[in-house]
Amino acid sequence: MSSLAERYSAITAALPSAVSLLAVSKGRPAAAIRQLYGLGQRRFGESRLQEASAKQAELADLSDIDWHFIGRLQANKVRPVLKAFSTIHAVDSQPLAERISRIATELELRPQLYLQLKLLPDANKGGLEPEALKAQWPSLQALPSLQWQGVMLIPPLGLSEVELQQLFCAGARWADQLGLQGRSMGMSRDWPLAVRCGSRIVRVGSSLFGAD
Numbered sequence: 001m002s003s004l005a006e007r008y009s010a011i012t013a014a015l016p017s018a019v020s021l022l023a024v025s026k027g028r029p030a031a032a033i034r035q036l037y038g039l040g041q042r043r044f045g046e047s048r049l050q051e052a053s054a055k056q057a058e059l060a061d062l063s064d065i066d067w068h069f070i071g072r073l074q075a076n077k078v079r080p081v082l083k084a085f086s087t088i089h090a091v092d093s094q095p096l097a098e099r100i101s102r103i104a105t106e107l108e109l110r111p112q113l114y115l116q117l118k119l120l121p122d123a124n125k126g127g128l129e130p131e132a133l134k135a136q137w138p139s140l141q142a143l144p145s146l147q148w149q150g151v152m153l154i155p156p157l158g159l160s161e162v163e164l165q166q167l168f169c170a171g172a173r174w175a176d177q178l179g180l181q182g183r184s185m186g187m188s189r190d191w192p193l194a195v196r197c198g199s200r201i202v203r204v205g206s207s208l209f210g211a212d
């Protein structure tokens, strides 16, 4: 059995320098986050506000942690999420983006956002489909207080390696078309494929913290 420190150094050693690691700490105790922080990790991803808030309170002494919200963001959670996270990965509709923009302006914040794309049908996941994206991008771009970073993908379950690779490379092309550098692509089982297609931030949970 490998330790958290061993898994962390194996993943960071394998990542090209242009790709950053988002340690997905949902479901993990604050102590594990503290341990990774001690090894140099600063970016952590959480997907449930209540759970994240408890850990953020426990880790308040680690003031330079960069918290990213990666879950589906409900309208009534936008305000508290903006207060506690620098970055939101799953912006999946124009109304959500408008709401984030309005509240961020009010709070004088400039959140970093990723557009979640749905390039393949997936009944279980949100995301903007290509046609909607093309139609809405000009108005999304014009919303005040937002720092659009790039695109984010969550592949449907059951894709082959070839299909995953095609999907990630299509995501990268979409980021290019939008003129954005950011690509939030790749999780524990598929991040090497995403990196081959130019991912810039991989969201890794179970293969880092362990599968327990």
Ligand SMILES: *Cc1c(COP(=O)(O)O)cnc(C)c1O
Residues within 6 Å of the ligand: 024, 026, 047, 070, 071, 154, 187, 188, 189, 203, 204, 205, 206, 207
């Ligand atoms: C949980 C989660 C991850 C991490 O998944 P692992 O397979 O544990 O690496 C990445 N992205 C999102 C959006 C998640 O919800």
